[in-house]
Amino acid sequence: xxxxxxxxxxxxxxxxxxxxxxxxxxxxxxxxxxxxxxxxxxxxxxxxxxxxxxxxxxxxxxxxxxxxxxxxxxxxxxxxxxxxxxxxxxxx
Numbered sequence: 001x002x003x004x005x006x007x008x009x010x011x012x013x014x015x016x017x018x019x020x021x022x023x024x025x026x027x028x029x030x031x032x033x034x035x036x037x038x039x040x041x042x043x044x045x046x047x048x049x050x051x052x053x054x055x056x057x058x059x060x061x062x063x064x065x066x067x068x069x070x071x072x073x074x075x076x077x078x079x080x081x082x083x084x085x086x087x088x089x090x091x092x
Contacts (some may be wrong), residue, residue: 004040005033007085012048012058015075022054032058040079048075 001009009030016023023029036058037046047066049057050073059070067074 001030001034002039004082005030005037007082007089008033008037008040008046011077011082011085012046015048015077016055019050019075020053021048021050021075024054027055029058036060040082042079042083044079046077046082048077050074 012029012033015021037060040046040060043062045061047059047061047070048055049059049070051071056071059066061067061070061076
């Protein structure tokens, strides 16, 4: 797991908990992030695809057009949010 993936995983888990979103027991968040997100670059966002208060998928969004593949209840996490966490939590 990379440092970026750790920040993303921790933030996603906290966001899901904050919004009281259920995670299926067989769903491995770390594995999903590695497979679906990989490396997140400036300008990209993450969509937590939510349906009936349950996480059904994670997607990388490159632009507005990509929002056509996610449900209306999805939670979008911006690169800037994650970058801010990096600067707040990393010792230089």
